[in-house]
Amino acid sequence: MLEEIKEKVKAEFGLESKGYDTNILLIECERERLRDLVKFLKNNGFSYPHTVSVVDYTPKGGGFQVNYILENLNEKKFVMVRVNLSSEDLTVPTVSDIFPPLQPHEREAWEMFGVEFIGNPRLEVMLLPDWAEGLFPLRKSYDFEKHRKPSKEKK
C-alpha cells in the first residue's frame, strides 16, 4: 500500500519519499506544492488527519520543520508530509480547507511557534493567556525566566 503511494507521489509530483517506520511514509515537500500534495493524499484514502507537528531546529543551524500527519483508516497506514522552512520566512499555506480538523492544530502551531499559515481563517490566541501572545513559548529561544506574567504593580 505504501509502496503504491510512493510510486504515485513519485510519478505525480517527482517527490522522493522514504519509509519512516513500519507503517509510516515520509514525504518531503516544498511549501509551494504542499496543498496539491495534501489534496492528492486525501483523494488516495488518507482522510483522517492527526496533527500538525512543528519542530524548531534553529539551535542546530536549521530552520523550522512542519509535519502533517495523516492516517488512512481503511488500510491502517500513515503518511507524514514534511515541509522545511527557513527561520526568516515562516509562512506556509494552510490546509485547513482541505482538512477542517487541522484548523485548530494550525492555530496551536501558530501561537506556539509563530509559523504563519496563510489562509487560515482564525489565527488567534487559543491556549495561551492573552499577555503571552507573540512569545511563541515552544521555540527553543523562549526563556522561562525572562517572560513572566506582568504583575499588577508594574502597570
Next chain:
Amino acid sequence: MEAWIKAIFFPGFLFLLVVFLTIFYLERKVLADVHLRTGPYYVGKWGILQTTADVFKLLQKEFVIQRRANKLLFSLIPFVAFLMVAILIAFIPFSEHSYIVSTSFDLLVILALVTGMPPVFFYAGWASKSKYSFIGGLRVVNQMISGEIPLWLSALAAAVFYGTLNHLQIVHESSWLGFFILLPAFLIFITATLIVTDRPPFDIPEAEQEVVYGFLTEFGGFNYAILAVAKLIELFALFSVAVILFLGGFKGPILPGIVWFFVKVAVLYLFTFVVRASTPRIRMDQLLRFCWKVLTPVALLNLAFIILVKMFIS
C-alpha cells in the same frame, strides 16, 4: 389563644420546621443509601443534626445582592414566596383536631395559591438580572403552567367524587371504594405535583448542568434558605393534599391519626427519592409534549369518568 399556640407550635411553624429538617435529612440518607455511601454521619447521632447545622450555616452567610439586580424585588421575593406557601399549611388537617383553620373551600385556596407560585419564581429569576436566572424563570413558568392543569383536573375529580372542598369532610367520607375509583386521579396528581414543584425527573428549571441553578442562581445565604424552604413546603403541602384527597388522610387503625398521616406522606416522599436516584431529567420540549398530549387529556377523561361514577352512585 388556642389558635395562636396552634399556629406557632403544633401543627404550626415550629412543628413544621422539625418536619422539614427531618425530611431533608431522610432525603439525604435515602439517596446516600442508593448511592451505596453513608450520608450524614458526624453531627449528632447518625448525623441527625446535619441538616440543622446546614440551615444555621446558611443563616450566617453574607447577604449578597448583585449590582445590577432589582434590589427591592430581589430581597422581597423570598419572603413573598415563603408567605404564600406557609398559608397552604394552615388548611391541612394533620389529625382530627390538629389543624389551624378549616373552611368550606380548603382545596380551592390551596390550588389557587399553588397556581400563584410561577409568577413569584419568575420574578425571582427576573429580578436577579442574570442570564441563567432569567432562563430558569422562563422555564418555571413554562413548566408550571403545563403542570397545573392536570393538577387542577385531578384534584377536582376527587372534589366532585366527595362533593365537597372541605378537607376534613373529604377525609371522613373517604373509603376503600373511593381509593380504587380515584386511583387514576391519584397517579395524575402525583405526576403533576412532581412537575409543578420541579422535582426530579422534572427538575428542568433548576437543571444544574444546563442553567446552573435556574432562578435560584443568584440567591445566597438566608434568601436562598427561605426560597428553598418555600419550594420544600410547596411539595409537602401538595403531598399532604394528595394524602387527604386520595389516601384517606389521618384515617388508620390502632395508631393515632397524626402518625398515619405522616406515614402516608413519608411513603410518597420515599417514592420521589427513589425516582430522583434513578431517573434522568427529561427535556423541556419532551415535558411539554407529555403534559399537553398525554397528561391533560387523560386528566380530562378521568374527570368525565368520575362524573359518570358519581351519577350512578347518587
Next chain:
Amino acid sequence: MGNSISLAGYTFVVEESKEISGEDLGLLQEKLLQLNWGVQHPASGPMRLKLWVDGDEVVKVDPDIGYVLRLLEKLVEYRTWINAVVNVERACFMDDFGTMAGYSIAAEKIAGVEVPKKADYVRTILCEGGRIVSHLIGLGSFVGVMGVHTPMQWALIAREKFLDAFEVYSGQRIATASIIPGGVRYEPTGKFIEKMISAVDFLEKEFIPRYAEVFIDNPTLKLRSQGIGVVPKEKAVELGLAGPALRASGVASDVRKDYPYAAYGELDFKVVTKEEGDAYARYLVLWEELIESAKIIRQAIEGLPEGEWRTKFPIKVPPGEAYVNVEWARGCFGFHLISDGGTGPYRLKMRAPSFANVWALPEIMKNVKLADVPVIFASLYMCHGDIDR
C-alpha cells in the same frame, strides 16, 4: 432573523477572519443571547463554551480553552528521558498509563531498546486498568449531566478498587509514574496481581450487573440521549473525531488492533463499534469497552510470563525520531518524539484526542436544544487536561 442565523452559522472554511465578540453582534444581540457555558459552571470543567442561543436553540458554539495549560510539551524538553514520564502522564490524571506507555514506546523505538516480554504484559494490565478507571468516570459523568448522581457514586466505588491495586504496585493512587522507557518501574508482585484480580472480580460480579440493571436500557436515558448529536460515519472522519466517539459512528479504528503495541497483539479482544453515532451510542461504546477491558486484564494476568520487567535504558539516546500512537482511554494519542542525541527529548508533540473532539463541537452542536449541550459535551468524553496539555 434568518439572515442572522446564516451569519452566525460557523464553519471552518467560511472566510470569517474576525471572531464575533459580543459587541460586534450588533443586530444579533437583540434576539440572540450569549451564554458563557463554562469556567464556573457545574458541568463544564475548566473550559468555556460560548453559546449563542435563540430562545432554546443553540445557534453557534465557540469553545474557549486554555484554562489548564501547563505547556507539557515544553516541560518535557527540560527533563531526562526517564524523568519525562512525570510530565507526560499529567496529560490527564484519569488514565495516565496510556500516555506513559506511548511515550516509552516512542523513546524505545529511537533508542532501539527491546523491552522484556513481562514488561509488555504489565504495561497491558496497567493500561487496561487505567482505561477502566477512566471509563467508569466517563459513564458516571454522562448520566450525571442529566441530574442522576447514582452512577457516578457506584462507579467511584469500583474505581477505588483499581486505585488500591495501583497503590500496591507503585505507591501512588493516581499519578503513578510507573511505565518508563525500558520497561516498567516496579516488579509486579503477587500482591498487586491479587489486588488487580479482586478489583476485576468486583467490577464483573458486582458493578456490571448492578449498573446494567438500572442505567443500561433505561427508558428515560434513551429518551434523552438517542438521536442527539448524531454524527454519521463519513462526517465523523471529516470532523476528525477520536476514540469512542469515532467508534460510535461506525469507524472501527482502534490502535490496539490496528497497530498492536505492548502485548495487545497476543490477546483476544474485539473492537466495539456502534452504527448510530448519537450520544447514546457513544455511551454504550464506553460501557462495552469497559467489559472488554476487564476481559483483557484477565487474559494478560493469565499469560503473564516470567523474567525481567525492566531493561537498561541508555542515558544518551542516538538522534532520531518516531511517531507512535497508542489507544488511550479517550482515543488515539500520538507522540511525535525527536531526539538530538542528548540526555532528554528534543521535542515532543502530543496529539491529543480530546483536542480533536472539542473542535468538532461547533459542528455537532448546531441547532440543538440548550438542554442537549451538556449531554453532547459529556458524551464526547473529553478531558480538560488533555485538551490544553
